[in-house]
Amino acid sequence: MTSRYAQVVVDVPTQQTNQPYTYLIPDELAQRVQAGVRVLVAFGHRSVLGYVVALTDQLPEDIQEDQVKDVLTVLDERPVLSTELLELAKHLAEKNFSYWVTFLALMLPTSLKASYRKKLIAQPSLSDADRLAYLDGQQERLVKMKDFSAKGWRAIRQLEKAGLLKVLTVIENQGKVKTTTAFQTNPDREALEEISSSLSKGAKQQRAIVDFAIAHPGQTFSKEDWLEQLDVSFATLGVAAKKGILKKVAVEVKRRPDRLADGQKDDIKQLNDEQEVAYQAITSANDDHQQEVFLLEGITGSGKTEVYLQAAQKAIDRGEQVLFLVPEIALTPQMQKRVEDRFGDQTALLHSGLSVGERYDEWRRIHEGKVQVVVGARSAVFAPLDRLGLIIVDEEHESSYSQSENPHYSARDVALWRGRFHHAPVVLGSATPSLESRARAQKGLYHFLRLTKRANPHATLPAVSIVDMRQEQLDRGDTNFSSGLLEQLKAVLARGEQAVLMLNRRGFSSFVMCRDCGFVPRDPNCNLAMTLHMDSRTLKCHYCGYQEPIPHICPVCGSNRIRYYGTGTEKVETELAALLPDYPVIRLDQDTTRRKGAMAKALADFGQKKAQILLGTQMVAKGLDFPDVTLVGVLNADTGLGLPDFRASEKTFQLLTQVAGRAGRAEHQGEVVIQTYNPDHYALKYAQKHDYEGFYRQEMAIRHAAEFPPYFYTVQIQCSASEENQVALQTAKIAAWLKKRLPEDVLLLGPSPRSIAKLKGRFFFQMILKMKKPNEVDALLRDLVDQSQKADKDFALEVRRDPVSFM
Ligand code: ADP
Ligand code: ZN
Numbered sequence: 001m002t003s004r005y006a007q008v009v010v011d012v013p014t015q016q017t018n019q020p021y022t023y024l025i026p027d028e029l030a031q032r033v034q035a036g037v038r039v040l041v042a043f044g045h046r047s048v049l050g051y052v053v054a055l056t057d058q059l060p061e062d063i064q065e066d067q068v069k070d071v072l073t074v075l076d077e078r079p080v081l082s083t084e085l086l087e088l089a090k091h092l093a094e095k096n097f098s099y100w101v102t103f104l105a106l107m108l109p110t111s112l113k114a115s116y117r118k119k120l121i122a123q124p125s126l127s128d129a130d131r132l133a134y135l136d137g138q139q140e141r142l143v144k145m146k147d148f149s150a151k152g153w154r155a156i157r158q159l160e161k162a163g164l165l166k167v168l169t170v171i172e173n174q175g176k177v178k179t180t181t182a183f184q185t186n187p188d189r190e191a192l193e194e195i196s197s198s199l200s201k202g203a204k205q206q207r208a209i210v211d212f213a214i215a216h217p218g219q220t221f222s223k224e225d226w227l228e229q230l231d232v233s234f235a236t237l238g239v240a241a242k243k244g245i246l247k248k249v250a251v252e253v254k255r256r257p258d259r260l261a262d263g264q265k266d267d268i269k270q271l272n273d274e275q276e277v278a279y280q281a282i283t284s285a286n287d288d289h290q291q292e293v294f295l296l297e298g299i300t301g302s303g304k305t306e307v308y309l310q311a312a313q314k315a316i317d318r319g320e321q322v323l324f325l326v327p328e329i330a331l332t333p334q335m336q337k338r339v340e341d342r343f344g345d346q347t348a349l350l351h352s353g354l355s356v357g358e359r360y361d362e363w364r365r366i367h368e369g370k371v372q373v374v375v376g377a378r379s380a381v382f383a384p385l386d387r388l389g390l391i392i393v394d395e396e397h398e399s400s401y402s403q404s405e406n407p408h409y410s411a412r413d414v415a416l417w418r419g420r421f422h423h424a425p426v427v428l429g430s431a432t433p434s435l436e437s438r439a440r441a442q443k444g445l446y447h448f449l450r451l452t453k454r455a456n457p458h459a460t461l462p463a464v465s466i467v468d469m470r471q472e473q474l475d476r477g478d479t480n481f482s483s484g485l486l487e488q489l490k491a492v493l494a495r496g497e498q499a500v501l502m503l504n505r506r507g508f509s510s511f512v513m514c515r516d517c518g519f520v521p522r523d524p525n526c527n528l529a530m531t532l533h534m535d536s537r538t539l540k541c542h543y544c545g546y547q548e549p550i551p552h553i554c555p556v557c558g559s560n561r562i563r564y565y566g567t568g569t570e571k572v573e574t575e576l577a578a579l580l581p582d583y584p585v586i587r588l589d590q591d592t593t594r595r596k597g598a599m600a601k602a603l604a605d606f607g608q609k610k611a612q613i614l615l616g617t618q619m620v621a622k623g624l625d626f627p628d629v630t631l632v633g634v635l636n637a638d639t640g641l642g643l644p645d646f647r648a649s650e651k652t653f654q655l656l657t658q659v660a661g662r663a664g665r666a667e668h669q670g671e672v673v674i675q676t677y678n679p680d681h682y683a684l685k686y687a688q689k690h691d692y693e694g695f696y697r698q699e700m701a702i703r704h705a706a707e708f709p710p711y712f713y714t715v716q717i718q719c720s721a722s723e724e725n726q727v728a729l730q731t732a733k734i735a736a737w738l739k740k741r742l743p744e745d746v747l748l749l750g751p752s753p754r755s756i757a758k759l760k761g762r763f764f765f766q767m768i769l770k771m772k773k774p775n776e777v778d779a780l781l782r783d784l785v786d787q788s789q790k791a792d793k794d795f796a797l798e799v800r801r802d803p804v805s806f807m
Contacts, residue, residue, distance in 0.1 A: 002030040003055035006071055008041055011049040013099040015789045020053050022060060024070040028161045033071055036079025036086060040072040042150030047072055049145070051104045053086050072153040073118070073167070080108060080367070082386055084421055091417065097785045097799040098407040106407060107382040111360035117142050120156065121166040130159060178357060179250040180222055183237055186245055187218030195245055205236045210245050220249060254361040266341040269455070271310065275303050278449040282311045285425040285447075286318070286390055293416060295396075295441040296429040298451030299690065300661020301459060301625075304429045305335070307451075308392045309342050311427070316346070316372045320389025323418070325411060327398035327622070328352060328377040333600040335623055336375065343373045350376030350383065353596060378403060381411040381418070388422040391415045395622065396428035396437055397654055399804040408800045431661060431692070432654040435703065436710045438696055454665070462632070462663040462670030464688040468679045469636070470518055480572050485633050485673045486579065492631045493583055493612050497668065499631040500624070501615045502659050503569050512539060512550065513642065516559035518677035520642055521551060529642045541644065545752030569615060572635060576613065588616030621659035627666030632659055637676040637684055645805060646708045649683040653695050656687035707747070707770060709802070715769040715781065716800040718754065723794070724763040730795055731765040734784065738767070741780055746771040762796075774801075 007020035023041050025033045033039065033052060041050045059065065081089075081104065089103035120141050122131055134148075134156060135141040148156065159165040186192050196210045208230050221229070226237055240246045271279055278296055285292040298304040312322040326335060328351065339347055348362045348371040365371050367384045374383040378401055393401070393415050401411040412428070419426035428437055428446070441448040454460060465484070472482040480503070481489075492499050512530075513520050520529050523541035530539035530548075540547040553560050569589045576585050586602050593599040599619075606614050607626060614620055614629075640652040656674060664670020676684060686695035704711050719734065721727035731751040738748060750767035769777065781799050788797035 004057045005055070005059065005068070006033050006039070006052045007054040007056060008039060008050035008071070009053050009100050009104060010041065010043050011051075011101055011105070012043065013102050015099075015786050018093070018099045018101075021050075022056075022063060022068055023050075024068045025055075026070050026157065028157065029071055029074055032074040032077075034079050035083055036076075036081040038075040038080065040075065040145050040153065042069045042072060042153075045149075047145055047148070047150050047153060049075070051081065051086075051101065053090075053100075069150070070154070072150060073157065080112060080384075082384060084386070084418070085382065085384065088382075088414070088417060088421075092407070092409055092414070096408045096801060097781055102407045103409075106379070109360050109363040110356055111363075117144055119143075119168040121168070123164050123166060126159070126164040130164065134159070134165070178253050178255055178361070180253045182220050182222045182249050182251045183226055183241065183246040184220040184249050185213035185216055185218060186247070189214060189217050192217065192245060195243055205230075205232045206240060206243065206245070208232065209236070209240045213245050220251060222251065222253075254365055255355070255358045266338045268310065268342075269303070269306050271306065272303070272453070272455060274298075274451045274453065275307050275455070278307050278451065279310055281447060281449060282307070282390070282425055282427055283314045286311070286315055286320075289423040290425060291420045291423045292425045293419065293440075293446045294425060294427045294449055295433055295437055295446040296427055296449045296451070297433055297438070297441075297692070298429065298431060298449075299454065299461065299692075300431045300658065301454045301456065301665050302431075302451035303455030304394070304431075304451060305338065306455065308394065308427065308429065309338065311390060312373060312392070313342065315389035316343070318389060319387070320424075321371070321385045321387045322373045323381070323383060323385060323388060323391045323415070324373060324375045325381060325391070325393045325401070325415060326375065326377060327395050327400045333603055334625055339373065339375050346372035348374045348376075348383070350374060350380040352377065353599075355596075378411045381414045388418060388424050390424055391419050391426045393426065393428045394430075396430045397432055397434040399651070402802075402804040404800070404803070404805060406798055408798070408803075410802065410804075432657050433692075435650060435696065435699060439700070439710045456666055458667045459665055460669065461690050462660060462672045464660055464672040464674060464690070466679050466684055466688055467673060467675045469675050469677050470516060472675075473515060480575055480635050481579065482673070482675055485635075485675060488631055488671060488673060489613075489633065490580070493580070495630075496612075496628075497630040498606070498609065498612045498614070498626060498628045499633065500620050500629055500659070500662050501572070501613065501633045501635060502620050503572055503615070503617060503635045512562060513638070513677065514554035514557065514559055515561040515563050515677075517554060517557040518638070519554050519556040520638075520678075521548075521555075523548075529644050529648065531644050540753065545750055569617060572615060576615065580613075583613055584611040585613045585615050586611045588614060588619050590617070593619070618655055618659075620662070621655055624662050625665055626662070628668070629662055630664060630668045630670050632663040632670070632672045634659060634672070634674045634676075637674050638678055641678060641681060641683070646703075646706065647804070649681075649702075650699060652681075653683040653687050653692075653699075656684065657690070657692065660687065660690075712770045712772060713774045714802060715771075715777070716803045717767045717769070717781075717784075718764060718798045718800065719751075719766070719795065720762045720764045721792075721795045722762055726792075726795065727763045727765050730791070731767070734788075734797075735767055738769075738780070738784070742769075743776060746777055 004025060006023050006025050008023050009020050010017060035052055035054055037052050039050050039052055040047050085107055089107060090100050092103045093100045120135055120143060122135055122139050131137055156165065156167060160167050192210055192214050199206050199210065209232060212230060226232065227234065237246060241248050282294055296304055296307065308324065312324065315322050336349060348366050350359065350362055366374060374380055374385060393412055396412055403409050415426055437446065440446045467482045467484050469482065476483065489499055521539050523530050523546040530541050537550055538547045539550055551562060554562055569587055573585055573587050586606050588602055605611065634656060637652065637656060640655060641648050660672040663672050674684060682698055703709065719727055719731045735748065735751050742748060747770040748767055751765045754764035754766045771777065785797065785799060788795065
């Protein structure tokens with residue numbers, strides 16, 4: 001049974017059009033219009049792309065039959081979005097104050113978003129008039145959707161129906177299907193034998209080909225296969241094609257990201273007791289189709305990944321699929337290799353390092369159901385898997401799971417939603433869980449699993465020392481290396497072992513700090529580090545807007561050595577070359593890894609010990625597993641603490657724990673040196689003791705006192721415009737409007753300029769709402785978004801729920 005009408009969400013992202021519209025399905029398209037296909041429909045005077053979100057036989061009450069327009073054409077042979085994803089897009093749009101269509105588009109690979117074309121092909125009895133009208137008088141013509149009005153498309157459809165015109169969909173964009181040359185053997189055995197008997201005696205290669213063809217009539221083999229199997233040349237194949245033995249054809253090949261092989265296989269390990277407990281809990285939830293959420297808190301190197309991989313294998317053995325999310329930065333070649341070793345071609349890989357074509361092909365492999373495991377970063381959470389049995393979110397605390405640009409969403413939350421939809425368990429794993437997740441485990445909302453020992457029985461956690469750089473700088477002047485770190489580094493190099501050095505330059509480098517006592521100016525209202533604004537020569541708090549002039553003398557120690565903080569990996573590399581000229585350094589940061597495959601190569605080189613020192617940004621902190629690394633040096637632990645964010649301590653603790661975890665993962669004892677101007681900071685102290693639980697308790701107490709998450713929910717309202725005065729004025733008006741309407745227990749902070757107050761010619765202001773119940777002001781915020789749409793075109797407003805960063 002086919003339906004009469006399609007509910008279509010049109011590609012016009014505005015508040016007024018954020019709803020499905022009803023279109024009539026013409027008979028000739030009845031088979032092809034299904035929920036989840038994209039269509040072309042008339043909207044206003046234009047024809048626009050739309051997504052069919054449902055089929056129905058009922059017209060909405062307020063609509064008359066003769067008002068309903070028809071679907072003009074269908075773009076997909078089969079649905080590109082499942083009913084699950086259609087529903088998810090709707091949910092996310094509501095939750096994040098965005099539009100349904102924005103999320104629908106987000107779920108598809110770029111290649112599918114690009115422009116569609118139709119190829120019109122004239123059939124023999126097409127009239128000359130029609131040929132002129134629709135084909136420019138040609139036999140064939142490639143047209144864009146907008147080349148014809150709705151009326152034009154209807155006429156084309158009529159011609160197609162009458163068999164006068166053939167209409168094909170062509171994807172005209174980056175996402176082209178890749179083909180390779182192949183040769184098909186002649187299916188006619190008799191003909192082949194005839195050719196065979198006519199070959200001259202000397203034609204050895206032709207004979208080899210014809211014999212092979214007789215043994216495999218009508219079969220297609222790639223060029224490479226032919227060359228390899230028969231040891232013939234390409235030219236010889238061409239001759240065979242001329243003789244009629246073979247036929248040259250093009251076959252599609254799917255581009256795959258390069259496989260990583262280093263000759264060593266990642267063997268399946270015998271799980272230890274703690275791993276076994278975790279494995280049993282997860283797989284039995286999987287067996288029972290329970291939508292349970294697990295928090296797997298395991299110290300670095302405790303074998304979390306081994307648990308994920310074995311649990312994944314179990315789900316695959318049951319015929320289900322696994323979604324394995326890793327943060328962008330941690331999608332290391334090492335992780336990729338481990339997954340490939342275990343699951344081989346059943347794996348699809350989705351991350352930003354892929355070319356558009358590779359991404360398109362990986363997506364289609366998943367869409368075609370050829371894949372059991374999808375490994376990928378944030379947006380992989382929308383992978384079109386329909387037999388999901390297990391979802392893993394590795395390093396669940398990572399902020400890269402949250403998309404900060406529009407549309408805002410959290411991949412971790414999406415994973416939880418999909419887990420509920422599929423009745424599949426979700427495993428959130430980390431050595432340093434987010435406070436939000438850890439608190440939920442505390443309350444019993446998540447099933448709490450812990451791994452407290454390193455998995456390799458010979459490995460222990462490294463000894464961590466904290467070096468006070470205030471003293472070092474007094475003694476040794478401006479340097480990135482304390483004498484202690486330098487000495488340990490030399491010892492490690494002499495022993496033939498390896499070292500990882502990290503310079504955490506995440507976020508801003510331009511905050512202010514006293515070089516003598518480590519004092520960082522904080523504002524009196526929120527006790528948050530303030531940000532330097534060069535234009536106004538002030539320090540500002542980005543939560544409440546408090547500001548003061550840049551101090552020239554430190555209010556704590558009276559020193560005049562107040563500096564903006566900032567050194568870079570490049571500067572350190574130069575210093576290393578002077579200090580240790582005999583030791584090459586591999587540098588890993590955004591500049592050195594921009595080229596495709598550069599990161600994999602750098603890490604492979606380090607793995608083969610082509611260099612003993614690996615220097616980098618926080619890229620070196622996550623996921624790396626090198627047995628000979630026995631020293632980790634953190635050149636400066638303070639940059640993270642200086643960020644204007646209530647999560648500064650949490651993020652610093654997480655990063656230090658992660659990077660420390662790179663040391664001593666095998667037989668040799670590891671050591672970690674943390675250099676800092678804030679040696680007494682509790683985040684550092686707990687990291688030194690490898691004490692996540694201790695950090696968790698102290699940080700929770702602070703959050704409770706300051707009324708921050710996870711005790712409170714936050715919403716960020718960000719306004720921007722190209723005129724600074726205008727955005728300041730508008731934002732103040734909105735704040736006043738909100739203040740009148742907000743319930744008493746909802747706090748409004750700001751408005752104040754955002755840290756990055758000016759970006760791409762636009763000025764940004766923000767307000768923060770803090771509240772006890774997550775959805776308390778949803779209706780009000782919805783209303784605000786609606787109203788701002790109608791305001792001045794230049795003015796933009798975005799609402800972000802639970803932002804992970806306020807910069
Ligand atoms: P994590 O993901 O918690 O950092 P991994 O799964 O990467 O830990 O394990 C750390 C190291 O210990 C890896 O080299 C891994 O091969 C090894 N390993 C994991 N589980 C076991 C086990 N049960 N027995 C022996 N070695 C193990
Ligand atoms: Zn403040």
